Every structure is written in C-alpha cells, then in structure tokens.
Amino acid sequence: MIDNFDTLRETVLGCTACRLCEGRTKVVFGAGNPNARVMVIGEGPGREEDLRGEPFVGRSGQLMDKMLAHVGLTREKNIFIANMVKCRPPENRDPRPDEVEVCIQYLRNQVALIRPKIIVCMGRVAAISLIDPNFKVTQQHGQFNEKNGVLMMGTYHPAALLRSPSNKPAALQDMLNLQQKIMEICPETYAE
Template sequence: MPVRTWETLKQACLNCTRCKLANTRTHVVVGNGNQNADVMLIGEGPGEQEDRQGIPFVGPAGQLLDKMLLSIGLERADVYVANIVKCRPPGNRDPAADEKEACMPFLRYQTHLVQPKIIVCLGRIAAQALISPDFKITKEHGVWYERKGFWMIATYHPSALLRDPMKKRPAYEDLKLIRQKIDEICPPLKPDGQ
C-alpha cells in the first residue's frame, strides 16, 4: 500500500479488515493534530470515547494529556497524536500481538508523513512496540533512545496517571526532559499546514 497522502492513509485505515478489531469498532481512530509536527505522541489504542468520536485522546485520559502538554508550553495543535492500533480493543484490553502487527504499517506511514524529530511513547504498549519488546515503563521511562533518525522517549500513559496519581511526579519529570529536547533540536514550532 503506497501511501503518499493523508487521504490515502485515511482511506486505507477506514477500509481495513486486517484484524478482528474491524468487527467491533464504531470508528477507526487514525490520528489527529499538526501533520507537520516536530513531536509525535503515540499511545496504545482508542478507548470508548475515542471509538465513539473517531479522535484519539478525547476522554478523561485525553483531557489529562492536554494538561500535560500545557505544562511544558505545548497545545494539541503543536503535536501529532496517534496510536499503535487504530481500532478499540473490546473492553479497553491490551491490543493483541496480531492486532499491533496488522496496524503497524499504518503507523509507519503516519510517521513518514509527519516526519517528527521526537516520538513520545505514551505507556508500556507503545514503548514495547517502538523501543524494545521487553521495555519496562516503571524503570525505563524518561530515557532517550535514538532509533532510525528519531529521538524516542517513553512516559506513563495518561490513563495510568488517572489510576495512580503517585506516577504524576515522575511523568512531569519526563515532560521536562521532552521540553529540553524540543528546545535543543527543534526550530520554533511549525504552524499546522506549513
């Protein structure tokens, strides 16, 4: 599937039946935000609210994500947000290996189209898919990795912070590291569409 445009990618995702999640989804959640962003945030998969609206991170975890971004001087319009899988796993369970594998080409195309300098993995599932299969979020969050020309870092998923507020302090320390890296390697933020 040669993807040269956002529209081609969107149509490919909307028509996808590569795994069983296609049978239970309400909406495909492709991604959203600044398509020219220097920073790309990647979560694990859509939740109930995201499945209803077709937009990533719109439920309680998304509201917290917006606050997290604001704490380091960013808004949703400054970044691009996507997930490992584009359809909601029933009951918000972890995506299965075959589901992640089926969706990975779409994420690669998104990353190719965005061309970010920094990729932030939100949570263990994203970090294991993108950084290392045995990634331990409690031990390895806040560590920078350079992979295929991208700077990558993982932090706690916002939903984990809602379940365990004790993780908010280390997550904020991770966010400060992300801000430092943005200031170090990114030009002033690009306006959307430019």
C-alpha cells in the same frame, strides 16, 4: 506506502484488515498537525475515542492535554497524536501482537509522511513495540534513545496516571525533559 496523508486517512478509515474492525464504532486515525516535529503514540482507542473517532479524549485525554500544555504543546498546533492500533480492542484489553503487526503498517506510514524528530510513547504497549521489547515504564520513563534517526522517549500512559496519581510528578518531569529536547533539536516546534 501511501504518499499522501489524506489518501492514507481514507484508507485507514475503511480498513478491515484485522478482527478489531468487528467491534469498532469509529476508526481513530489520529489527530493534530501533520507537519509537527513531535509525535505522541498511545496503544489504542478506548470507549470515548471509539465513539468520537478521536485519540486520547475523555478523562485520560484531558490529563494528557494538560500535561502537554504544561510544556507548551497542543494537539491543534504542534504535535500529532496516533495509536498503535486504530480500532478499539474489546473491553479495553491490550491490542494483541497479531493486531499490532497488521495495524503498525499505518503508523509506520504516518511516521514516514510526518517525519518527526521526536516520538513520545505513552505507556507500555507503545514503548515495547517501538523502543524496547523489555521496556519497563517505571524504570525507563523519560529517557531518550535514538532509533532510525528519531529520538524516542517512553512515559506513563495518562490512564495509568489516573489509577496511580503518585506517578504524576515523574510524568511531569518527563514532559520537562521533552521540552528541553525539543528546544535542542527542533525549537521550531514552539514557533508561532
């Protein structure tokens, strides 16, 4: 475990520990406030993220930002966003289990340094790795489960919402559930 956030960032930016390093443009370490009480975790960088080195940019990132802003959360201020894998899988395929197994060490290290109270998994890939190997987004979204002292909730990935907008109301309700949970256990998230 690396005990300094900047050193961890430098290490991840130079990583070649799995095959995903071969096709990447930029490593996507994560973004946001490293003192946040809430972490948002997606699956891996897409094309825009790979080009810019930022998580959740492009259309799906804009949608995610809008949904988070709906409940007063912004990546600049009160959340930290990371992915299961830090380099883009080719053709936007799902990251493979062996890639996740290698890269998750960095996510664990980020979680250990940030020590969030709440983790939101955006989409199935993050939820099956972090919450429940049989996680079904359509059935289990919006529910909180405690794991190792952290409350975990899975919800729809914004890219999936762009494909199926009929799920947007359910996803917005998940954000409202999140807001309520934040007010219960880490209201300092909303402090100025």
